[in-house]
Amino acid sequence: MMKKQLIMEQALELFAEQGIDATSVQQITDKCGISKGAFYLSFKSKDELILTVLDDFIKRFISDIDYVVNNREKENLLYEFYLSILNFFNEHSNFAKIFVKQQNFYISKEFIIKLEEYQQLFDRTVFKLVDRYYGDKVEDNKYDLAYCIQGFMKLYADLFFSMDIPVDMNRLCQSLVEKTDLIAAHTTIPVITKKISQLMNKPSCENYSKDEICTLIQQELQEMEESIEKDSLILLKEDLSNPKLSPALLNGLLENIRHHPQCKWISYLLRSYYAFEK
């Protein structure tokens, strides 16, 4: 509902400004113009709020970037990749501030695990990028390259929020592409080898199962209003348990829902699911 959204927005702003731990529930409710009690009608605890806000954005982020990596033409793929990331950070700078400097606020064990899982999903996306864009041109240094790409992304994202500096986004992305190309083409001593890469991502996280995705869609449908998106989602759900539609139709349905904030994640999961099935 509306109240929940309001709280999330205002909270995010305070989180980015002062840090998560330093922001009290009282401050959030004051900023929203509601009472403390009202807050606990929308969220069970402050922890749940934090988790919901971050989870929400991370899912949107991964979904968006993964879409770009899978669907843009190969020629400009790396450029488009950097551009989408930096645009996302720019548009959601409050989130980015918290996300990029994974600051040390207290978070529960379960959320740490969740974050690690997301990190792994994003790693996969970056690997896909490297495979599509560089193909056979990189081999041994593939893992090191992926690590560097994420490093560049974070390093130059700092420019937006640590300091407010006028950035020419086009030039920035071109520069990142140039740097990445250099490292891809000439690295002879990779640090992150395949072995080390595996060590880093200990618990190999599973793909979501068909049933899990169905459940998620079911939950989502209940909160949605009548729309093209909702109808598309219903069709997608039916086709999951009883496949009939052609790839083209499926793709169209996925396209329909991918801009809907709440559907982004489902769209991402489905795309991963179908890619895996093939």
Next chain:
Amino acid sequence: MMKKQLIMEQALELFAEQGIDATSVQQITDKCGISKGAFYLSFKSKDELILTVLDDFIKRFISDIDYVVNNREKENLLYEFYLSILNFFNEHSNFAKIFVKQQNFYISKEFIIKLEEYQQLFDRTVFKLVDRYYGDKVEDNKYDLAYCIQGFMKLYADLFFSMDIPVDMNRLCQSLVEKTDLIAAHTTIPVITKKISQLMNKPSCENYSKDEICTLIQQELQEMEESIEKDSLILLKEDLSNPKLSPALLNGLLENIRHHPQCKWISYLLRSYYAFEK
């Protein structure tokens, strides 16, 4: 005294484990096996403790790295630079954990300013490195290169503490040198230009004056025991107000004190002072 050192060490451990804000004075005193009152005999406040711990390490870090940049042969300079940094992080991994991910703990305005000043001093050291190692080979991309070097340093430092992964330090440094060389030699689109670099470091921080250094030495002398280091420091102080000694003698005295933890910073300040005078 001993007690103060004990508190600083135990506190740093807890800070790295749980975060600074999440660590209470009670926890620290419990870990030290002393009472809460005893803590306040050594430090005026928790803030003072935090400040002292971080300040102490940052000074040691900058002093060490700056020494390497100024005194090692040019051939292996970049390699030695990365090696010293990563060794320092490795030896003081608790400090590094806090330092590299500049986490969002509450700190006073004055300390933020202090941190920015230190950042600037370190920037200077990196510029010196670039100048000495690459000389005229880099020009336009000098500032971008320095930014990347610091990025590489932080990115790969993560390997030590985010995850505990066996790292071949020699190979790692060679790899970083290779990457840096690539970017130095072939970058045509620098992001961080001279202009942007200046924007980033708004308040140009001054060198310490002769008098300030004298005062610092005076304070230090009172806490030191009789030793070669103390005698050297006395001689250096006399020579500051009344220069007599030859460069060779001065250099020898500076060498004498540079390994003493408490003198490192003074040694750094004096070296910067003399370099500036020339």
Next chain:
DNA sequence: TTGACAATTGACTCAGTAGTCATTAGTATA
């Protein structure tokens, strides 16, 4: 208009924090 129900409030509890200070323990000197 009434009464039943839902939404909202904010004073309150409770746990945990930084910092204080009267009291005690320990030590060195005469």
Next chain:
DNA sequence: TATACTAATGACTACTGAGTCAATTGTCAA
């Protein structure tokens, strides 16, 4: 041993912030 002094203690104060819940306000069908 008596005395003077310092070092150390931990119960205490004052305060903050998360979460609760009895009381109040708002809504709407009858």
